[in-house]
Amino acid sequence: MDAQEIIAKRIALELRAGMLVNLGIGIPTLVANYVPDGIQVFFQSENGLIGTGPVPEEGLIQPLLSDAAGRPVTALPGACTFDSATSFGLIRGGHVDMTVLGGLQVDQQGLLANWMIPGKMVPGMGGAMDLVAGAKRVVVAMQHTAKGQPKILKTCSLPLTSSRPVDLVVSEMAVIAFPDGQATLLETAPGITVDQIVAATEANLRIHPNVSEMKI
Numbered sequence: 001m002d003a004q005e006i007i008a009k010r011i012a013l014e015l016r017a018g019m020l021v022n023l024g025i026g027i028p029t030l031v032a033n034y035v036p037d038g039i040q041v042f043f044q045s046e047n048g049l050i051g052t053g054p055v056p057e058e059g060l061i062q063p064l065l066s067d068a069a070g071r072p073v074t075a076l077p078g079a080c081t082f083d084s085a086t087s088f089g090l091i092r093g094g095h096v097d098m099t100v101l102g103g104l105q106v107d108q109q110g111l112l113a114n115w116m117i118p119g120k121m122v123p124g125m126g127g128a129m130d131l132v133a134g135a136k137r138v139v140v141a142m143q144h145t146a147k148g149q150p151k152i153l154k155t156c157s158l159p160l161t162s163s164r165p166v167d168l169v170v171s172e173m174a175v176i177a178f179p180d181g182q183a184t185l186l187e188t189a190p191g192i193t194v195d196q197i198v199a200a201t202e203a204n205l206r207i208h209p210n211v212s213e214m215k216i
Contacts, residue, residue, distance in 0.1 A: 001216075003172035006189060007141050009034045009216040010170050011100055014139060015041045019097040020090070022046060022131055025069035027141040028100035029055060044096060046127040048087045051079020068127065091127060091134045099135035101128055103142040103169070105156040108203030110165030110178030112140060113158035132162035144171035150202040152176065152183065173197050175214060182206050187214040 001009075008030035015021065015031075017039040023029050033054045035041055043052035045067045052067065053074035061072040090096060105113040115128050132138050145151055152169065169176045174197045175187035184206040188194060190213055198205055 003143050004030060006172045006214075006216055007143075007170050010175065010187075010214055011139055011141055012036060013215065014098065014137075014168070015039065016097075017041070020044055020050070020095060022091070022096050022099040022127075022135065023052070023067070024099070024101040024128065024131070024141075025067065025071070026102040028102060029067060029071070029073075031100055031141070044087070044090065045073065046084070046087050046091060046131070048082045048084055049073070049075065049079060050082075051076045053079075088127065088130060091130045094134055094136065096131065096135040098137040098139060099131040100139045100141055101131060101166075103140040103151065104146075105158050106140055106142075106152050106166065106169050106203075107156045108152070108154055108183040108205075109181045110167070110169075110183070111156060111163070112138075112161045112166050113156040114140075114161050116159055118159070128161050132164055132166065138164070138166040138168075140166050140169045142169065142171060144173040144197075144200050150200055152205075153202045154204065173200060176205070184208050185211055187212050189214045190216070 004027050007027050011031050012034035020042045022044045042050050044050045047068045053076040056072050056074045067073045103114045165178050173189050173192045177184050183203045186208050
């Protein structure tokens with residue numbers, strides 16, 4: 001199981017029946033492939049679709065059916081489409097139960113940077129700022145390090161996406177929450193020790209007294 005699959009499978013366990021969930025581009029999109037049996041979740045894409053299904057298999061791509069990043073998606077029976085004004089009205093109106101977003105950096109208070117690297121081309125900020133501000137719950141899906149450098153930092157060096165802290169970060173190594181504004185290790189991935197996570201994390205990491213192994 002690779003890092004992205006571990007992250008997507010663990011985040012899928014955060015889904016609850018009846019939720020309206022927005023998935024960002026990259027790893028978050030994979031969460032739709034691992035919805036637990038027995039529950040129905042409504043995935044929203046901010047370009048105007050509710051009812052997004054799993055990533056299409058080879059040969060089943062419909063060119064006119066895409067996510068907010070323009071990548072092909074499937075639509076489940078009963079899916080509906082609408083304009084961007086309606087879609088962002090859902091987000092800004094607080095009707096999205098959970099959003100799953102990729103991350104470039106997260107600080108020890110849970111502040112996210114995920115929309116630009118100064119000096120590099122930005123294809124568009126998309127809906128990340130609206131989603132972090134408007135969704136009821138914000139989950140970040142990202143690998144724990146980049147080129148060997150920690151991505152969970154004391155302070156983000158990249159521009160922040162929002163002044164609102166995220167609720168949860170899931171990496172291939174750990175599950176980290178931010179109760180009381182402090183990064184707190186809740187779960188370790190199978191085969192990963194607390195010491196390994198601390199060594200790969202720059203932020204001051206509080207260790208939950210009942211830290212457990214990630215179930216995936």
